Amino acid sequence: MATISYCAFTFILFMLAHFGESATINVAAKANVDVGPALLKAWKEGCAATTASTVVIPKGTFPMTQVELAGPCKAPIELKIMAILKAPPNPKNMDGKKEWLTIKYIDHFTLSGGGTLDGQGNVQVYPSKEKGFKGDKLPNNLSLNFLTNSVIRDLTTLNSKLFHVNVLGGKNLTFDHFTVKAPGNSPNTDGIHIAKIIGVTVKDSVIGTGDDCISLGDGLENLKVTGVTCGPGHGISVGSLGRSPGETPVKGIFVSNSKFIGTDNGVRIKTWPNSHPGVVTDIHFENIDMQNVKNPIVIDQEYCPNNECSKQKPSLVKLSKISYKNIKGTSATPVAVQLACSSGVPCEGVEIGDINLTVKGGGAKSICKNVKPKLTGKVVPPLACGK
Numbered sequence: 001m002a003t004i005s006y007c008a009f010t011f012i013l014f015m016l017a018h019f020g021e022s023a024t025i026n027v028a029a030k031a032n033v034d035v036g037p038a039l040l041k042a043w044k045e046g047c048a049a050t051t052a053s054t055v056v057i058p059k060g061t062f063p064m065t066q067v068e069l070a071g072p073c074k075a076p077i078e079l080k081i082m083a084i085l086k087a088p089p090n091p092k093n094m095d096g097k098k099e100w101l102t103i104k105y106i107d108h109f110t111l112s113g114g115g116t117l118d119g120q121g122n123v124q125v126y127p128s129k130e131k132g133f134k135g136d137k138l139p140n141n142l143s144l145n146f147l148t149n150s151v152i153r154d155l156t157t158l159n160s161k162l163f164h165v166n167v168l169g170g171k172n173l174t175f176d177h178f179t180v181k182a183p184g185n186s187p188n189t190d191g192i193h194i195a196k197i198i199g200v201t202v203k204d205s206v207i208g209t210g211d212d213c214i215s216l217g218d219g220l221e222n223l224k225v226t227g228v229t230c231g232p233g234h235g236i237s238v239g240s241l242g243r244s245p246g247e248t249p250v251k252g253i254f255v256s257n258s259k260f261i262g263t264d265n266g267v268r269i270k271t272w273p274n275s276h277p278g279v280v281t282d283i284h285f286e287n288i289d290m291q292n293v294k295n296p297i298v299i300d301q302e303y304c305p306n307n308e309c310s311k312q313k314p315s316l317v318k319l320s321k322i323s324y325k326n327i328k329g330t331s332a333t334p335v336a337v338q339l340a341c342s343s344g345v346p347c348e349g350v351e352i353g354d355i356n357l358t359v360k361g362g363g364a365k366s367i368c369k370n371v372k373p374k375l376t377g378k379v380v381p382p383l384a385c386g387k
Helices: 006-019 034-046
Strands: 022-028 053-059 061-063 068-072 077-081 084-086 101-107 109-114 116-120 142-158 165-181 192-193 197-201 206-208 214-216 222-228 236-241 251-261 268-269 278-293 297-298 317-331 333-339 348-359 367-368
Touching: 022 034, 022 197, 034 077, 053 084, 101 206, 101 317, 116 236, 236 251, 236 278, 268 317, 333 348
Parallel strands: 022 053, 053 077, 061 084, 068 101, 077 109, 084 116, 101 142, 109 142, 116 142, 142 165, 165 192, 165 197, 165 206, 192 214, 197 222, 214 236, 222 251, 236 268, 251 278, 268 297, 278 317, 297 333, 317 348, 333 367
Antiparallel strands: none
């Protein structure tokens, strides 16, 4: 008769306890009643469980005020949102120092369910953008702080008052079949903003909003974006960087097999002039389809919206090891390729090839400053470097 060692038996019991079939905790949601308190109650039970658990918000439409779900939890935990959750439409009824839904300090967390987080920014915030709700008083739809080994999948964020998702800190986070929806004119509604984290994947997702589809802040390492459709929006942006002292490097960014439709930019790196020092390195864009994109390929080291800065001194953010490969489609403006690097710290190690970007009626052109790119294939429009 076969025997099993004590160590092996103990390991099996551990795996069953921590990763076996999870217990389900249903949130007692009621129509027209704030689901927040019931969610917090269910979360407290699930987070304290010593075996894996799933907290479920059932199908339906429910109002929810601001909620913070915090760990650490004792075992893997999943929040399954099957409902449409609606934020208070008036931001004055929310605490400007908090986000709408915050999830933080958890290992092995999953957010799923096919539901929708409706920030209702379209009700009062978007129409008042000229009068202006102050951005620092507006909540993001979803903040994910210091999560590790976690997955966000099959969820929609709709009409956030500010960023749809803000990721800060942590390690190994995946977005899979994630959807962002907001009008193209919704102000400051970045789809996913990511900073100070190692190891992020965004795959097979659709992001349409009024600002960057994905924006990358300092301290981000090892990001993979694949199978993403972006539009409307401002594209995928590294930065802006260099405005604040002490920013940590951005490195290891891979964007591939993605599509941009009618966006203001495609793949963009932006740093402020007259900046603090910084580093951006090992950045790669490959197999990208551009459809009527205003600025398909952009390096802008004189990024200065609304003339908020001085261009008398160059950016001190160093860009290196950047590649563009197999990027094709149509530009909505004559300048299809802009490589405008810093005169203070010129770009190094830039490679570009297999580029075919055309403009309706012809006449596509490029801008090339303070960089000597290596051509790895044909580039249309031809680069005007050194001219």
